[in-house]
Amino acid sequence: MGFTCPNIDGTVAKGGCIYCENESFSPNLTKENRAFKLNQASAQNPYLESQLAQLEYQYKKSKTKLAKKFGAQKFIVYFQSFTNTYAPFSTLKALYEKALELPDAIGISVGTRSDCMSEEILEFLRRKKDEGKEIWIEYGVQSIHNETLKLINRGHDYENAAFWIKKTKEAGLNVCVHLIFGLPKESQEMMLQSAKAVIDLGVDSLKIHPLYITKHTKLAHDFNAGLFTPISEELYLDTLTKAIKMLPDNIYLQRITAGVNPLVAPLWCRDSHPQKNRAKRALKEAGFEY
Numbered sequence: 001m002g003f004t005c006p007n008i009d010g011t012v013a014k015g016g017c018i019y020c021e022n023e024s025f026s027p028n029l030t031k032e033n034r035a036f037k038l039n040q041a042s043a044q045n046p047y048l049e050s051q052l053a054q055l056e057y058q059y060k061k062s063k064t065k066l067a068k069k070f071g072a073q074k075f076i077v078y079f080q081s082f083t084n085t086y087a088p089f090s091t092l093k094a095l096y097e098k099a100l101e102l103p104d105a106i107g108i109s110v111g112t113r114s115d116c117m118s119e120e121i122l123e124f125l126r127r128k129k130d131e132g133k134e135i136w137i138e139y140g141v142q143s144i145h146n147e148t149l150k151l152i153n154r155g156h157d158y159e160n161a162a163f164w165i166k167k168t169k170e171a172g173l174n175v176c177v178h179l180i181f182g183l184p185k186e187s188q189e190m191m192l193q194s195a196k197a198v199i200d201l202g203v204d205s206l207k208i209h210p211l212y213i214t215k216h217t218k219l220a221h222d223f224n225a226g227l228f229t230p231i232s233e234e235l236y237l238d239t240l241t242k243a244i245k246m247l248p249d250n251i252y253l254q255r256i257t258a259g260v261n262p263l264v265a266p267l268w269c270r271d272s273h274p275q276k277n278r279a280k281r282a283l284k285e286a287g288f289e290y
Contacts (some may be wrong), residue, residue, distance in 0.1 A: 003082040004038065004117060006155065011039060012154035017210060018184075018218035031163045040116065052098050059102050076107045076134055085112040085121055093124060100133055107134025109176070114139050114164040115156040122276045126171040137168050138176040138207070144194040148183050153218070158197075165201050175203045176254060181239050182211035182231025184222075188239050195243040199251060206251065208243065209258030210236045212269040220264045230266040233275075237282040244288060256275075256283075 014206040038045055045051075054123040059077060077099040085092060087109075099108050110125075117137075129135045142160045143149060168175050177198045181191045185270070197283050198206065213219050222228040240256055257271040257279055268275065 003079075003084050003086055004068065005083040005113070006086060007113070007153070008082075009039065012115060013153055015153060015218060017154055018152045018222070019180075019213065023214045033238075039092070040086060040088060040216065041119070042088045042091075045088055048091055049263055051091070051095060055095060055098055058100065059099070059105070061275055063104065074104050074106045075102075076136070077102065077105050078108050078109045078111070080111050083113050083116050084110050085118070086116045089118075089120055089124075091236060092121060096125070096128070107136070109136035109138055111138040111140070112140070113156065114141075114161040117164045117168070119167075122168060122171045125173055129172055134174070136174040136176055138178060139165060139168075140178045141165075141194070141198060142178065142180045143183055143186065143190070144197040145186065145190055148186055148190070151184055162197075162201060163240060165198070165203065169202055174205075175201075176205045176207060177201075177203045178207045178209075180211050181208060181236055181243075184228055188235065188242075189238050195246055199246055199248070203251060205254050206243075206247075207255040208240060208253065209255060210266075210269060212258065212260060212266060213264040214260060215262070215264060223265055232238070233266070233268040237279060240279070241282060241286045241288075244283070245286075 005020075006012045008020070028165065038047070055077075059075075063072075063075055066075070075173070079095075079099075096108055096110075099105060108128075125135050125137070139161060141158070141161045142152070142154065144161075146157045146159075149157060165175055165177070177192055179191075179198065183191075195206070195208075210233075211219075213230060214224050217262075219228060244253065257272055257275045259269040259275050261270045263270055
């Protein structure tokens with residue numbers, strides 16, 4: 001939808017997270033985003049009409065595909081890429097309302113950073129929830145360890161994430177937290193501490209995936225220089241299994257793998273389908289079915 005991020009445009013940090021393809025390492029991305037510098041303090045948005053049109057186009061295209069493939073009849077509109085609360089409130093209101101008015105759309109899921117949330121946004125979404133809409137906020141927490149967050153250039157600390165997760169739950173909204181296993185210098189114990197901490201916050205679901213490396217990122221530079229070793233599939237699956245065993249019955253997983261092609265490393269993340277099959281076998285051996 002054309003959103004950017006305060007960790008990419010220099011508002012809270014420069015260069016973005018070390019695993020994010022951004023303007024410091026990707027000339028193409030620089031070109032795409034050069035004219036698009038919206039943030040929460042922007043006085044106006046000259047791109048709103050095109051954003052609304054793109055939203056409707058993407059929804060219709062995805063709806064047709066999912067209905068044909070799975071027989072889906074109702075849909076949640078997912079605002080995924082970059083930081084989807086990082087714009088003037090008037091822009092967010094227009095986009096969220098448009099999404100909720102689309103045919104067969106029963107709700108929205110908004111991916112964002114905790115340092116880009118506000119009381120105004122939460123109150124608006126709370127009212128939509130009270131109107132019967134399914135509302136999810138997805139926070140990219142990644143790790144609870146501030147030394148890790150500083151190392152990956154996250155731009156905020158865990159205390160900020162915990163504060164807004166609690167505020168979001170107090171507003172009665174569903175919360176999904178994203179965690180990354182395999183971040184630089186993290187042990188398995190640290191990864192499991194992250195899982196335990198967000199579970200204790202009372203989140204509704206988790207998305208967990210391994211850290212993989214794509215081109216035009218700081219992480220790719222570090223990997224090529226021999227400064228970073230990706231997590232092995234064996235360690236990832238073992239950590240994932242241990243994390244799942246912590247989950248109470250009221251918290252479920254929305255994702256346990258992620259992959260992309262082309263990528264730099266690790267090669268086991270190249271294709272998500274065999275990765276899912278191997279994860280399924282590992283979980284079955286641990287007594288889980290999915």
